[in-house]
Amino acid sequence: MERFSQRHPVWTAIIAVAAAFALWLIFAVWPDWLIDLVGRKKIFLNALFNGVTLGALYFLVASGFTLIFGLMRNVNLAHGSLYLFGGYVGYEVATLTGQWLLAFPAAFFFTAILGTLMQTLVFQRMEGEELRQTLVTIGISIVFADLLLWIWGGDFYNIGLPGWLSGPMDTFFITSISRRTGEFIFLKYPMVRIVILAASIVVGVGMWLLLNRTRVGMIIRAGVDDRDMLASTGVRIQLVFVGVFAFGAGLAGVAGVVGGSFQSLAPGEDIRFLLASLVVVIVGGMGSIPGAALGALIIGTAEQFGSVYFPTYAVVLTFVIMVVVLAFRPQGLMGRA
Amino acid sequence: MASIDTHADGLTSQSWVERIPAHYYFIAIALISMPVFAGDFILFQIFGWTFILGVISLSLMFLAGYGGMVSLAQMTIAGLAGYMVAIFGNSAIDTISQGWPWYVAIPLALLIAVLFGTIVGWLAVRTDGIYTIMITLAIASAFFYFTRQNYVIFNGYSGFNGVLPPQLFGIDWRHPVAFYYLTLFWAVAAYCSVVYISRAPFGLALQGVRDNARRMAALGYNVTAHRVAAYAFAALLAGIGGILLTWQSGQISPGTAGIGPAIDILVIAVIGGLRHPVGPFIGAFIYVLLKTFAVDVLLSLGLAGERFQLLIGLGFLIIVFWSPDGLLGLWERFRSSRSRDPLTGRNGGGREL
Numbered sequence: 309m310e311r312f313s314q315r316h317p318v319w320t321a322i323i324a325v326a327a328a329f330a331l332w333l334i335f336a337v338w339p340d341w342l343i344d345l346v347g348r349k350k351i352f353l354n355a356l357f358n359g360v361t362l363g364a365l366y367f368l369v370a371s372g373f374t375l376i377f378g379l380m381r382n383v384n385l386a387h388g389s390l391y392l393f394g395g396y397v398g399y400e401v402a403t404l405t406g407q408w409l410l411a412f413p414a415a416f417f418f419t420a421i422l423g424t425l426m427q428t429l430v431f432q433r434m435e436g437e438e439l440r441q442t443l444v445t446i447g448i449s450i451v452f453a454d455l456l457l458w459i460w461g462g463d464f465y466n467i468g469l470p471g472w473l474s475g476p477m478d479t480f481f482i483t484s485i486s487r488r489t490g491e492f493i494f495l496k497y498p499m500v501r502i503v504i505l506a507a508s509i510v511v512g513v514g515m516w517l518l519l520n521r522t523r524v525g526m527i528i529r530a531g532v533d534d535r536d537m538l539a540s541t542g543v544r545i546q547l548v549f550v551g552v553f554a555f556g557a558g559l560a561g562v563a564g565v566v567g568g569s570f571q572s573l574a575p576g577e578d579i580r581f582l583l584a585s586l587v588v589v590i591v592g593g594m595g596s597i598p599g600a601a602l603g604a605l606i607i608g609t610a611e612q613f614g615s616v617y618f619p620t621y622a623v624v625l626t627f628v629i630m631v632v633v634l635a636f637r638p639q640g641l642m643g644r645a
Numbered sequence: 646m647a648s649i650d651t652h653a654d655g656l657t658s659q660s661w662v663e664r665i666p667a668h669y670y671f672i673a674i675a676l677i678s679m680p681v682f683a684g685d686f687i688l689f690q691i692f693g694w695t696f697i698l699g700v701i702s703l704s705l706m707f708l709a710g711y712g713g714m715v716s717l718a719q720m721t722i723a724g725l726a727g728y729m730v731a732i733f734g735n736s737a738i739d740t741i742s743q744g745w746p747w748y749v750a751i752p753l754a755l756l757i758a759v760l761f762g763t764i765v766g767w768l769a770v771r772t773d774g775i776y777t778i779m780i781t782l783a784i785a786s787a788f789f790y791f792t793r794q795n796y797v798i799f800n801g802y803s804g805f806n807g808v809l810p811p812q813l814f815g816i817d818w819r820h821p822v823a824f825y826y827l828t829l830f831w832a833v834a835a836y837c838s839v840v841y842i843s844r845a846p847f848g849l850a851l852q853g854v855r856d857n858a859r860r861m862a863a864l865g866y867n868v869t870a871h872r873v874a875a876y877a878f879a880a881l882l883a884g885i886g887g888i889l890l891t892w893q894s895g896q897i898s899p900g901t902a903g904i905g906p907a908i909d910i911l912v913i914a915v916i917g918g919l920r921h922p923v924g925p926f927i928g929a930f931i932y933v934l935l936k937t938f939a940v941d942v943l944l945s946l947g948l949a950g951e952r953f954q955l956l957i958g959l960g961f962l963i964i965v966f967w968s969p970d971g972l973l974g975l976w977e978r979f980r981s982s983r984s985r986d987p988l989t990g991r992n993g994g995g996r997e998l
Contacts (some may be wrong), residue, residue, distance in 0.1 A: 383779060430966075439715065442778055443915055443965045446908060450958030458952070579904055583786050586779050594776070620794050627787035631768060634780065638771040 334481065337492075346617070353481055353495050355616040356609065361501040361570075363608025364508035368563035370585035370592075370600045371515060372556030378532045378595025379552050381438050382431060385445040387560055388582030389452035394419040394561025395568040395577075396456065399465050408470045408569070415561040423557025427550050449578070457575050467568040473500045504566055511559075512601055519597065528552060532595060587626055591633045593643025602641055676829060685821040691937065693824050693893055695929045696832035700886035702914040702925035704879040707839050710919040711848060712875040713855035716769060717907045718781040721788045722762045722880045723887025724902025728792070728799060729754035730808060730888050731897050737807030738800055747811035755884045762880020763873060770872040785907040793899040804898025808891050819892065828889055832926065835882050839922045842878065851875055912961045918973030927972055932957075 313320040334356065338349045346352065373387045384390075397418045398411035426448065434440050476496040519525035527548055530538045539545040567573070567581070584607065589595075592603025607626050614622030633641060680688060705719045734750035736742040743750075765784055769777045792799040810818035810827075818827055842848040853861045854871050862868050891897045900906075909932070917928025939953045968974045 385778075385782075440965060442715075443911075444962065446911065447958055447962035447965055450908070450912075451955060451962060454952065454955040454958060458955075579786075583783065583904075586783055590776075590779060590783065621791070623790035623794065624787060627783060630780075630783055634768055634771055 350495065351616060354497075355612045357495075357497055357501070359609030359612035360605065361505045361608075362612060363604040363606075364505045365563060365566055365570075366581075366584050366588050366608050367508055367512060367601050367604035368566060369560055369581050370588040370604055371512070371597055372559035372563075373585045374589045374592070374595055374597065374600045375515075375528075375559075376553055376556040377589070379528060379535070380431070380549055383438070383442045383445065384556075385442060385582060386426070386449040386452060387556075387585060388578035388580070389449045389456070390419050390422065390557045390560040391564045391567065391581045392456055392573060392575075392578040393422065393452065393564065394558075395467075395564030395573040396460050396465070397561065398565035399467050399568055399573065402467050402565075408467065408473070411467060411565045412562055415565045416558040419561025419564070420554040420558035424550055424554045426557070427553035431553075432546065432549075449582070453575065453578060456578075460573075462575055465568060465573040467565060467573075469500055469569060473503060475499055477502060498570075500570055504570065507566075512597070515597055524551075587630050589640070590630055591640060593640025596640070596642045599640055599642030680822045680825060688825040689821040689893075691933055693821075693828045695926065695933045696828035697886050697889045697893060698910070698913055698929035698932065699926035700832055700835045700889070701883050702910050702917070702929055703835050703839060703922055704882035704886070705910055705914045706917075706919050706922060706925045707842075707882065708875055708879045709914065710921075710924075711843055711851050711855060712872060714769065714777050714872065714875070715911070716765070716781045716876070716879070717778060717911060718762075718765045718769075718784045718788075719879065719883045720907040720910045721785045721902050722758050722765070722883040723890060724788070724792075724897065725761050726754045726758035726884035726887035727808070727891030727897040727901065728805070729757050730891055731805035732798065734811075735807075735809065736805040738805050741798070741800055742805070747813070751888065754888060755881060758884030758887065759877050759880045762883065763877045765880075766873045766876025769876070770869055782904070782907070785902070786904050789899050789903045792902070799899075802899065804896060804901070806896035808895055808897060810892040819895075824893065828893075831885055831889060835885065836922050836926070839882075843922070847871070847874070912957065914971075916961060916964050916971050918971030920970050920973055924971055924973045931972075935960075 333352070343349070369387070369391055372390075373384060376382055376384050376387075394415040398415040401414040402408050402411040430444055430448070431441055434444070475498070477499040479495045479497050479502075481495040517525075519529060527538065527543055531543075531545065531548060535545060563581075564573070567577070571577075588603040588607050589600060590603075591606060592599030592601070606629065610625050610629055611622060614625040618625075637643075679692065683692070701719055701723045704722075705716060708719075709715045730750055731738075732741060733743050733745050733753055734747060735744050745753075765781065768784070769780050772780065792804070793802055795801060810824075812818070816823050818824060843852070850861065850866055851871050853864075854866065854868050858868050861871075890901070894901075913928040913932045914925050915928070916931060917926065918924030935957060936953070939956055943952055943956070964971060968978070970977070
């Protein structure tokens with residue numbers, strides 16, 4: 309960060325001013341002219357929070373995608389199918405046992421097994437042929453989409469939340485001052501979204517620690533840089549590949565449970581989340597976990613602010629961001645050139 | 646040296662009629678005389694659709710086979726051209742359609758499609774390889790969502806219906822026989838232009854860029870310009886296909902250029918084979934046959950008709966898994982195994998495809 313500020317003093321100043329302005333928008337009581345200009349602060353805060361929590365969900369999906377790509381150069385276009393599969397498994401387990409928390413390990417386990425099968429049965433046989441692998445993942449996603457439709461039908465599924473998670477929670481963000489009593493009015497926000505945000509931050513930090521502080525992480529990082537050299541030092545690289553693929557797939561499955569809890573599961577969601585993770589990793593930089601976090605945050609908030617302030621073109625806004633990033637920084641914000 | 650000269654003379658002394666292989670004449674006669682023995686449904690739905698999808702897939706095959714760039718945005722470009730014809734020409738939505746004559750609307754639509762394709766190409770060539778797939782997929786879905794939300798220009802979810810070809814020379818071009826010849830003409834024109842370009846200096850340079858971009862850059866070729874130009878040419882083909890597609894179904898809506906159709910175009914090109922321009926047409930023919938009759942076959946076998954997508958997906962998977970060059974690759978492998986001498990194991994007497 310210090311090097312960045314030394315090399316780009318102007319950009320640093322612009323980012324600092326923007327961050328200060330954003331903090332002021334979040335914490336200050338808005339003056340009347342601002343309310344006249346953009347609407348009430350409660351709407352703004354809600355959009356911001358929805359965006360950040362949606363970004364958390366996108367991060368869960370995209371981090372597995374970007375990890376798999378970074379190590380194996382495999383653009384897994386069946387990643388959305390893994391997400392939907394995990395969501396359905398989580399739904400079945402949650403309704404069978406009545407335990408919402410059990411859905412997570414179950415979804416992780418079953419999608420990880422599916423990912424292991426995909427890596428060992430399919431991708432290991434076409435190692436190094438990136439285009440062919442990508443085409444195969446397209447075929448797999450077509451087949452999976454139809455199989456899932458066959459088993460679970462076209463209905464909407466929603467994973468029921470336990471009692472302690474449903475309902476709103478008081479936060480310390482001021483929305484306005486009551487005109488009658490002069491007291492501060494604080495924002496109420498759904499508990500489940502805050503828990504999910506916290507959980508994804510834990511997952512993200514955990515992944516960062518795993519990658520940067522452990523021996524396994526060291527092997528994976530070395531594989532991202534030069535997998536041939538790593539293989540020649542005696543590491544059993546196929547085992548690492550299977551492990552990373554299973555872990556990335558499992559993350560997608562967990563994200564499916566999360567998505568099924570605060571949104572819904574239906575055919576077509578697989579493509580939606582595949583596209584979301586594509587855009588997130590293109591914006592953030594392929595193969596970079598911090599990039600996935602930054603990209604998810606940007607895309608999530610852009611989508612929510614877009615749907616609040618200019619609803620017609622909300623979807624297009626995310627793609628405009630992608631095009632701008634591609635035009636000026638093709639490797640992504642955090643990607644290496 | 647002398648022998649080479651006479652050999653070259655021998656080639657040029659043949660007239661161009663003799664230099665075209667015999668099977669081309671058989672196919673040409675079969676295709677031209679098709680309306681004599683085929684019904685309206687086969688002409689319009691099977692062959693008309695095959696040629697249209699073939700032209701759109703051909704644009705992808707040109708990019709992927711000669712340029713090494715797999716673009717999923719070709720269906721989007723086709724859809725844009727269809728939309729432009731509906732907007733500038735005539736449709737049932739007369740509040741938006743301008744109703745301009747065809748000689749203005751069609752060139753304008755193609756021009757816009759080519760411009761759009763060039764912009765897509767300019768964006769996509771900033772990265773390469775598998776990134777191209779992701780970026781073009783993202784562009785395709787952006788177009789789909791944009792047209793679905795935009796009511797001012799693209800008429801939102803319902804799109805345009807009643808988009809009909811012009812009544813040129815007093816012929817109803819949507820009549821099955823006329824439409825068959827119309828699509829056949831454009832399919833042949835697209836095929837020939839791709840074959841021609843692949844042997845022209847531009848096409849050879851493009852294939853050089855595909856094989857080794859750095860070396861071509863070192864030789865003084867502008868790699869980016871060649872790639873973007875390839876996108877522009879492919880956009881022209883896709884635009885022609887898109888206009889024909891709009892005329893065939895008489896309507897255009899966001900679903901025409903959605904994510905599913907974009908992937909279908911890739912499936913068609915890969916099933917047929919990306920090595921030779923005839924591949925997309927073979928792939929399109931199989932796809933159209935499956936799409937038209939698979940439901941009946943599945944039902945008659947006692948299976949649910951909705952499992953059509955599963956069939957397509959499995960077929961695609963099998964072909965990509967065992968023969969990366971599609972059906973053309975299978976055919977080539979079969980020929981070379983047939984012509985192999987069982988004693989020496991060498992290839993003998995096999996003609997190059």
